[in-house]
Amino acid sequence: HLVLVTSEDVTKRMSLPMDIRLPPEFLKKLQMESEMESESNSSPCKPLSRMSRRASLSDIGFGKLETYVKLGKLGEGTYATVFKGRSKLTENLVALKEIRLEHEEGAPCTAIREVSLLKNLKHANIVTLHDIIHTERSLTLVFEYLDSDLKQYLDNCGNLMSMNNVKIFMFQLLRGLSYCHKRKILHRDLKPQNLLINDKGELKLADFGLARAKSVPTKTYSNEVVTLWYRPPEVLLGTTEYSTPIDMWGVGCILFEMATGRPMFPGSTVKEELHLVFRLLGTPTEESWPGISNNDEFRSYMFPQYRPQQLINHVPRLDTEGIDMLTALLLYDTRARNSAEASLRHPYFLSLGEDIHSLADSKRHTHTHNALYPQITNHTTGIPTYDSKRHTHTMLYIHKSQIIQQGSPHMTVRDTHTQCFISTNHKSYNRDPHI
Template sequence: MCVSDCLFCVLAEIVHEDVKMSSDGESDLASSSDDVQSPVRVRLRNKKISTEDINKRLSLPADIRLPDNYLEKFNVIGPALFEQPISRRLRRVSLSEIGFGKLETYIKLDKLGEGTYATVYKGRSKLTENLVALKEIRLEHEEGAPCTAIREVSLLKDLKHANIVTLHDIIHTQKSLTLVFEYLDKDLKQYLDDCGNMIHVHNVKLFLFQLLRGLSYCHRRKVLHRDLKPQNLLISDRGELKLADFGLARAKSIPTKTYSNEVVTLWYRPPDILLGSTDYSTHIDMWGVGCIFYEMTTGRPLFPGSTVEEELHFIFKLLGTPTEQSWPGISSNEEFVTSNYPQYRAERLSNHTPRLSSEGVQLLSEFLQFEGKKRISAEESMSHCYFSNLGNRVMSLPDTASIFSLPEIQLEKETTKPTATPDQGNRIIALVINISNGAASLL
């Protein structure tokens, strides 16, 4: 199957969240042949089809704006669609007629960022008038779509959760592959910057819980994110945190399979992976959770190493250089033995996290375990006493419900960092210019 066919098959499953397909590829909304004369179908023959009927039949969001004349056209050819099983091909054709999978359906507003393979734009959907994020991936003539893009699409189409970014649409052309996501205002790194690297301690707890909630959902489905960092956690105005950028994510379905150890941004990479392990599971993400938890609490990264060796040095300096007692088997790890790290004694985490309660420090220590199997899981973490003041109802929410749907869950107002005065701004600009010329003195 070519990349184009693969992506179009995926598109048929994206919009919207509630379509379930049976083993023969048909929607299980369709009835069997013995109930063709059901009262519902008789009523449909005798009435005009409404926008609500189409949205329900095609499992579209309620705020979709159907194109002009589409409803009229559907009333001419549509009744037959409601009297037969809806195949993937028929649904795909219907989505295309509405405007899904087409570049002209979306308006580019601003460029948000650019990387080696992709450019991200802020945009607007003509179907809903809502803001969207357009991730435009450039296609090489001979290589086609990057495997990371196909992996991201194939995983996200099956992950429907309030704390995971929603993939709305896919647009495949000869020159590019565009992924259309829901738009969120900023990532966690920007949020930290906006509040002067001092997030309210209550909001730290809410962000951490939402991160764990999204991860627990992924891990139950054997999906490993493998690239957790503040830049990949998006935050809405309401305070909803969502996992994003599943380009390095993998579905781990075979327990004995090994994976690459060139995953996870260095600062958030666990020590077992740094030392070459390729046999890992969901615990690979939990070390990163601990690093992000610390960063939200203190406003600074926990282990900001520039090389693998320096990263391990920082880890051992805080947590103590591992021994056979603290990490069984470490003495036979060739990379560890060769590096000959100094024998550091573990420091108290509480000395480095004065804003954290004792329960918070305890939870942090359970994330930062050398051995992956000893790290607390995302699901177990959500029941930790650190979250007890959030109440019981937050634990029983449906997957697609936000924690902020509960009135007792509220984001606290942050203290934003002061804006520089014009004079301060000029001095900062002057400093930057001087540094670029090799002189670090203020004018």
């Protein structure tokens, strides 16, 4: 009995993107192999070995530079140059992060970390690593393309986001981070520039170059991590023994920045950064930070005894629940600082409705073309709401715990990804959000 090999069969068997265009010669080769297997009475649907899958991926075009077309440079860093590109396999836009290899040193350790971690992180709120291309001179990481980041988004709306959008971005940030932390991975470099946003309003964690997989909370790491403004006080004071709370401090700083339009602690030196923290949150004591009196660096600075200020006076746009969550993220005692998982269950997010907690981690787990959408508000952002006259099919929106029908012009039939989306309507940017 002859079994016809279809593109759909292959994409399912190899866990490939549904919109991939398989080369005709590859399908022809599989058809011949299938016929041979049928003649030998072996199952044509048996699982692929790792070696067979790798060979098949290579036949399709993965792992080859010629599979991608460079469309222009997005930005350049110390080790890498990022290009906007297009995949010939899907015709989708991609970001090509080209890492220069120094023959004496090989691949930078940050690149190795990024590859090893992202290969195993499959989540709606974490940037997807599509492909890895290794040549003699470079290592190219092929990411999904997102053309903005949270910093650009804030700039684009005049540093005055709607509080509804603040809440939705915050929820997505916590979802991605919770997924990482459950897998014992710390990001270690959270900042608005590392939170990428697409034209649907999906927010995704990116730039895992400093990320580390932690085996136990006391493992020693370098304290030279995390951009200064988002660095927690325990790291500023020299600790090398930390766990997931290092990321949660950064989340608090980002929440403040989204709600106010300005960085929370924009220090230019470690001492100035600590001074800004203590002046707002109060100089730590043994009660607020057990063991701080034994920290040599803290004692050497001889900070004044500041009293904690009321956060509501500095973030008047946050409601009571928002202030409570912000406070829980900015506790000095790392054992008491809120986790990502606990933060997701905070009353601050109640207005998004219960269905928000049933979102699938990845695209492959959705079984419907309906998506859970937040209601968009534009009175403070200048961002247009969805134009229901241009919608192609019906989506579900969540607003104040009630689900209402609303059209969206942004989704196609292939977009089955259950997620929170916001229309950003952003322009082209010169700065690169992927580097």
